[in-house]
Amino acid sequence: MSLMNCWESIRDKTENKEIDFEIFYLLLSEFQKINSYQKKRNVEKIIKKYCLVNELLWFDLFVNNQIFKIEYRYECNDVSCSEKISEAKCDLCGEKVNEHDEFEIFVRLTKNIEEYLKEYNRNLLFSNINKKYLPTLKDIKKNLSDVVFFIGAGVSIPLGFPNWVNLLKNWRKDWLKNRIKKNSKSILIMVMFLK
Template structure:
């Protein structure tokens, strides 16, 4: 029985969705891998659907089952594949002599069956999420994976409860004393001039009047991140699996550092004023460059137009960043070219980015894909109709790491 037929059979018997059944199969192999597990493990760790799947997987020849038994008469231990066999010690038929034996059913996935199941589910997920008309971009990204530098935007931290740039600024509406001031502030945001909006905030607000006060407000918001989120609801461990020697981010939060630490790969975050010498950069990899600073170095946080323009026009800084990046492609995650702020930043960076780059976008339109291709940015388009953006990115990163 093929996996496809097995899933259809279980779907008809249980009325569960194909996605739920695939998820349950994946759950089983993630829980147990190729390790042995028994009925006690199943009772504690496995749902009713997964119990049924164990039965069906065994019938399909994809899950091995043996019976380990202890003979009370002769105090011997042995195993068999069939309870119709005789005990090797007392010679009684095992299913007839249950009182004379302690019998335990033991399961395991062979490495070949494990790989077959993972490969099948990966293929189904890729069919679901990958835009087939962009398959060439997916394949080229996979070829480039060893040289890719992930570039993380605010979107990757949204699952942690943190706002993107637009929503971060909207937090400060209440700090304006007059409605007409809010309207001007809103216009800055709509134009993607986020640092212009922050300058205006400090000029007109009766609560935030200088950079230090603004940075404290941003730090307070970043401190609300929910790091107790289940792994399947965010992608930071997936980014760790990219195993890049550098990560770049415009985010103030330290989420990537946190998850690298949990994975045992932590290195200190680096601000732009700290890359003056490549000796400051880690030789062991996993360095995270915060272009706009981070919450643990308030003095390095860029929150004004003046500092923003200074950063991207300072020749020495750009040359240093160019020396790090070389001709390596970037993989933009958590950004959108519909975001005017990001477009402006990319245009400032393009002078040192001398190769093609990639951006992950959800449900991109053809016109957007063509426009980005003109800018030497190849779109990795993910079709997401179920709202599960995290799973779509997991599917992508699993694809990139296959045979790598």
């Protein structure tokens, strides 16, 4: 099974069959970032952010298709407890779990879905990367704690930031205007170079 199979299974169970794969993928990616159990109402808010249809429908589809794993949490006699089945009996008092006052539903992605997302993301990444860079990427992954990323080559200008030359020219103007006193020769050399 794959992420695409999960999406098709859910799409086929809805009336209009218009659940977009991109929205499905983004929604699951959002839950993957959280990587822990969340209260049901918080999960419904996230679903609502991505979906125009009823978030309860999506929630039920995700539970019924084993995309979400549910944990029922409650308090009994000032003790925090959890259970996988809401109809189960409490070990402390014998009442049903869902009959306790402090009863809440918590949700997270199942391990299978997390694995499908990892596989899909890996395939997506490698389909867009030149194979000659794979050894470098593996080395970066191995030494990730020592890596500093520099983003450039067309990222800054579309976002409204100056390119390097304009950045340094602006910096030079500010430096000369405010007469910032620095002892760094490299700063002085850059400022003089851009005159």
